[in-house]
Amino acid sequence: MSTDTSAQAPAFPLTRGCPFAPPETATAFREAGAPRRVIIWNGTRPWLITRHDQVQQVLSPGGRFGADVTLPGFPNTSSAQPVVEGGIFFRKDGDEHLPIRRILNPDFTAKRSEALRPRIVELIDHLLDELPAKGRPVDLIEEYALALPTLVICEILGVPSEWRHIIHESSKKVVQLSLPKEEKLAAHRTMLDTLSRTMADKRSDPDDGLLSRLVNTWVDEKGVLGFEQAVGLGVLVIAAGHETTANMIGLGILALLREPEQRAILLSNPKKYQSTATEEMMRYWSMVQTEPRRVCLQDTEIGGVLIKAGEGVICNLPAANRDPDVFAAPEALDLTRVERKHIGFGFGIHQCLGQNLSRVEMQEAWPRLFHRYPALRLAVDESELRFHDDALTYGLEELPVTW
Ligand code: HEM
Structure with missing residues (x-):
C-alpha cells in the first residue's frame, strides 16, 4: 500500500478537451488505476476517485466516508458551502441524514413519479405547442429543458409556476463554483426568504403540496422539524430538483441531434427504448461532474493507496461511468445498452432522491420533442455551443434550434 506524496497535482475542477468526453486527466487517472490527488480552491489536496469500483467503495454504506460538509x-x-448546506440532511450522516430523508421519500417513489407521468406529458405537450410562438431560432434550454422540470417541481411543492424564474436565477448561483461567497450567500438568502414567507402562508391556507405538508404536518403537527429546517428542505428540493434534470434534457437533445441512428432507434419505438435510452444518457453524460464529495472517517485502502482519516475525496462520475471494466465500448452512446450499472444518480445511502421523477421527465421529453418537430436541427455550428464547465453540474448554456 502506498500514500501519494507527490506535490504535483492538477487543479480541480478539471477542464474538458472534448465536450462529449470526461476530462482527459480524469480518464488518465482511471487508466492508471489508483486514486490521485487534485488541488482545490483552498489549496488542499483531496483524492480524486475515478474507477467505477472505487467510487462504489467510497459511497457504500459502512461509515468509512462521511458526507458532512462541516467536518x-x-x-x-467553496467557503460558502458549510454555511449554505451545513444544516441540511443530505450533507449529514447517520441519524442526521436518514430520518429526514424518510420524510421526503414518499413524494419521490417510483410509484408516485409514475403517477405524475400523465401530467408531465401534458406539460411537455403544452411547452411544445408554445415553441412556434417564441420565434426561430428558439433556445430549447430556456423554453423546454429548463421549463419542464421547474414547472414540475413547482407543482410538487405547491408554488405558482411564475416563480420559476426566481427559483432558477437563485439556484444557478448557488451551484456555480467560482462565484464569490457573498453572491452565493445572497442568492441562498433570497430563496430562504421567499420560501419562508410562502410556507408561513400555508399555515392558514394549506394545500396538498410538499411545502404545505412540511410545515403543517412535520413542523406543527408532529414537531419533528423546526420551521427553518423545513424551509431548508424546500430550498434543497428546488435547487436539486430542476437544473439537474434540465441539464440532462438539454444534453440528451444535443446527443440525439448529433447521432441520427440513435435518434431513429428511440423514435422507432419510444415505449420500448425510453428506459434504456434514459439510463444510457445518464451514463454517457454523467452530468454531476464535481461530486459526490466525502471526507475519510477511518484510514482506508482504495486501489492500493492509503487514504487517511481526515482526508477529502471527490468522486468523478464522468470517468467512472466510462470505465471499460464495467461498460463495453464505453465511449459510444448506445441507447439499446441494457447494463444498468451507471452511477449517474450516485450510489449508496445518499443516492439521488429525485431519480424516479427525473427518469419520467427524460423518458417523455426526448421522444415527444422529436416526434413533434422531426426537422429539428441546431441553429448554430456545434462549435459555438457553450457548456457550463464551472458548475457542479455539466450542461449547455443555450441550445439554439430551428426546424
Ligand atoms: C438528472 C437529474 C439528476 C441527477 C443526475 C442527480 C444526481 C444526484 C447525485 C449524483 C446525487 C448523490 C450526491 C451524493 O452522493 O453526494 C444526488 C442526490 C440527491 N438528489 Fe439528485 N439528481 C437529479 C435530479 C434530482 C431531482 C429531480 C431531485 C428532486 C427532489 C433531486 C434531489 C436530490 C437530493 C435531495 C439528493 C440528496 C439525497 C441524500 O443525500 O440522501 N435530484 N442527485
Missing part, C-alpha cells in the same frame, strides 16, 4: 478535511466546493 474538518471535507473538500468543500
Whole structure:
C-alpha cells in the first residue's frame, strides 16, 4: 500500500478537451488505476476517485466516508458551502441524514413519479405547442429543458409556476463554483426568504403540496422539524430538483441531434427504448461532474493507496461511468445498452432522491420533442455551443434550434 506524496497535482475542477468526453486527466487517472490527488480552491489536496469500483467503495454504506460538509478535511466546493448546506440532511450522516430523508421519500417513489407521468406529458405537450410562438431560432434550454422540470417541481411543492424564474436565477448561483461567497450567500438568502414567507402562508391556507405538508404536518403537527429546517428542505428540493434534470434534457437533445441512428432507434419505438435510452444518457453524460464529495472517517485502502482519516475525496462520475471494466465500448452512446450499472444518480445511502421523477421527465421529453418537430436541427455550428464547465453540474448554456 502506498500514500501519494507527490506535490504535483492538477487543479480541480478539471477542464474538458472534448465536450462529449470526461476530462482527459480524469480518464488518465482511471487508466492508471489508483486514486490521485487534485488541488482545490483552498489549496488542499483531496483524492480524486475515478474507477467505477472505487467510487462504489467510497459511497457504500459502512461509515468509512462521511458526507458532512462541516467536518474538518471535507473538500468543500467553496467557503460558502458549510454555511449554505451545513444544516441540511443530505450533507449529514447517520441519524442526521436518514430520518429526514424518510420524510421526503414518499413524494419521490417510483410509484408516485409514475403517477405524475400523465401530467408531465401534458406539460411537455403544452411547452411544445408554445415553441412556434417564441420565434426561430428558439433556445430549447430556456423554453423546454429548463421549463419542464421547474414547472414540475413547482407543482410538487405547491408554488405558482411564475416563480420559476426566481427559483432558477437563485439556484444557478448557488451551484456555480467560482462565484464569490457573498453572491452565493445572497442568492441562498433570497430563496430562504421567499420560501419562508410562502410556507408561513400555508399555515392558514394549506394545500396538498410538499411545502404545505412540511410545515403543517412535520413542523406543527408532529414537531419533528423546526420551521427553518423545513424551509431548508424546500430550498434543497428546488435547487436539486430542476437544473439537474434540465441539464440532462438539454444534453440528451444535443446527443440525439448529433447521432441520427440513435435518434431513429428511440423514435422507432419510444415505449420500448425510453428506459434504456434514459439510463444510457445518464451514463454517457454523467452530468454531476464535481461530486459526490466525502471526507475519510477511518484510514482506508482504495486501489492500493492509503487514504487517511481526515482526508477529502471527490468522486468523478464522468470517468467512472466510462470505465471499460464495467461498460463495453464505453465511449459510444448506445441507447439499446441494457447494463444498468451507471452511477449517474450516485450510489449508496445518499443516492439521488429525485431519480424516479427525473427518469419520467427524460423518458417523455426526448421522444415527444422529436416526434413533434422531426426537422429539428441546431441553429448554430456545434462549435459555438457553450457548456457550463464551472458548475457542479455539466450542461449547455443555450441550445439554439430551428426546424
Ligand atoms: C438528472 C437529474 C439528476 C441527477 C443526475 C442527480 C444526481 C444526484 C447525485 C449524483 C446525487 C448523490 C450526491 C451524493 O452522493 O453526494 C444526488 C442526490 C440527491 N438528489 Fe439528485 N439528481 C437529479 C435530479 C434530482 C431531482 C429531480 C431531485 C428532486 C427532489 C433531486 C434531489 C436530490 C437530493 C435531495 C439528493 C440528496 C439525497 C441524500 O443525500 O440522501 N435530484 N442527485
